[in-house]
Amino acid sequence: MLQSIHVIIPFKAREGKTRLSSALKPAERRLFAFAMLRDVLAAVFGQGRTTILSRQEFRAEELGIDVEILQSELELNDALNSLISHQADLDWPADILIVMADLPLLREKEIRGILSCQGDVVLCPGRGGGTNMILIRSPKFRTCYHGLSFPEHMAYARKACLNFSVFESFRAGCDIDEPQDLAEVLLHSDGEAKKALEMMGFSLSESGRSIIERHYQKAI
Numbered sequence: 001m002l003q004s005i006h007v008i009i010p011f012k013a014r015e016g017k018t019r020l021s022s023a024l025k026p027a028e029r030r031l032f033a034f035a036m037l038r039d040v041l042a043a044v045f046g047q048g049r050t051t052i053l054s055r056q057e058f059r060a061e062e063l064g065i066d067v068e069i070l071q072s073e074l075e076l077n078d079a080l081n082s083l084i085s086h087q088a089d090l091d092w093p094a095d096i097l098i099v100m101a102d103l104p105l106l107r108e109k110e111i112r113g114i115l116s117c118q119g120d121v122v123l124c125p126g127r128g129g130g131t132n133m134i135l136i137r138s139p140k141f142r143t144c145y146h147g148l149s150f151p152e153h154m155a156y157a158r159k160a161c162l163n164f165s166v167f168e169s170f171r172a173g174c175d176i177d178e179p180q181d182l183a184e185v186l187l188h189s190d191g192e193a194k195k196a197l198e199m200m201g202f203s204l205s206e207s208g209r210s211i212i213e214r215h216y217q218k219a220i
C-alpha cells in the first residue's frame with residue numbers, strides 16, 4: 001500500500017524574496033510571493049494533507065485558497081525539524097514532502113516524479129546549491145537549509161546511513177530568487193505568478209537587449 005504524504009510548504013508572508021528588491025517594490029514582492037505560492041498549491045493539489053508553514057501570520061483571505069496554515073516564528077530548519085521530530089514521535093503516519101513556495105513552474109508531473117523515486121530521502125536540487133524539494137521517508141532525516149544546502153543534505157543522509165536519490169527537473173529546479181529568474185516565469189509558466197508579473201507591467205523583451213522588460217509600474 002502506498003504511504004500517504006504530508007506536503008509542507010515553507011513560506012514567508014513578509015520580508016521575503018529580498019533578492020528581488022532591485023526589480024520589485026516590497027508590496028510587489030509580497031503580491032508575487034503569494035502568486036507563486038498559489039501556483040505551488042495547484043501543483044501539489046490532491047497529493048495529500050498540505051500545510052503552509054508560514055514564518056509570519058497572514059489572513060487566509062489574502063491567499064484565497066482553503067488550506068491548513070501553521071505559523072511558526074522559528075527559523076526555517078528549526079521549524080521543519082520540529083515537524084519531522086513530531087512525525088517521528090507519531091510513528092511516521094505519513095511521509096513528508098517539503099516543497100518550497102517559490103517554484104511557480106512546478107506542475108503535478110514533477111510532484112509525481114519525486115514521489116516515484118526510491119530512497120529513504122529524495123532530494124531535488126535548486127540552482128546555486130539549494131534544495132527545492134525533499135521527500136522524507138525516514139524519521140532519521142533532518143533539514144539543513146540555506147547556503148549550499150543540496151550537498152549538505154546529501155552529506156547528512158550519508159552520515160545518517162540513509163539511502164538517498166536525486167530527482168532532477170528543470171521545472172522543479174527553477175526557484176525564483178533573482179531578478180533574472182523572472183524571465184523563466186514568463187517563458188515557461190501560465191499560472192498566477194506569470195499573471196502577477198504581467199499585471200505589474202513585465203513582458204518578454206522584443207529588443208533582444210534583455211529577456212524581459214517592464215513597460216510600466218502599476219501602483220498596487
Ligand SMILES: Nc1nc2c(ncn2[C@@H]2O[C@H](COP(=O)(O)OP(=O)(O)OP(=O)(O)O)[C@@H](O)[C@H]2O)c(=O)[nH]1
Nearest residue numbers: 010011012016017018019053054055075076101102
Ligand atoms: N516558514 C519559513 N519559510 C521560509 C523561511 N525562510 C525561507 N522560507 C521560505 O523558503 C523558500 C525558499 O527560501 P528563500 O529562497 O531563501 O526565500 P526568501 O528568504 O524569501 O528569499 P530571500 O529573502 O531573497 O533570501 C521561500 O518560499 C521562503 O518563503 C523561514 O525562516 N521560515
Ligand SMILES: C[C@H](OP(=O)(O)O)C(=O)O
Nearest residue numbers: 130131145146147149177
Ligand atoms: C532555502 C534555500 O533557498 P535558496 O536560498 O537556495 O533559494 C535552500 O534551498 O537552501
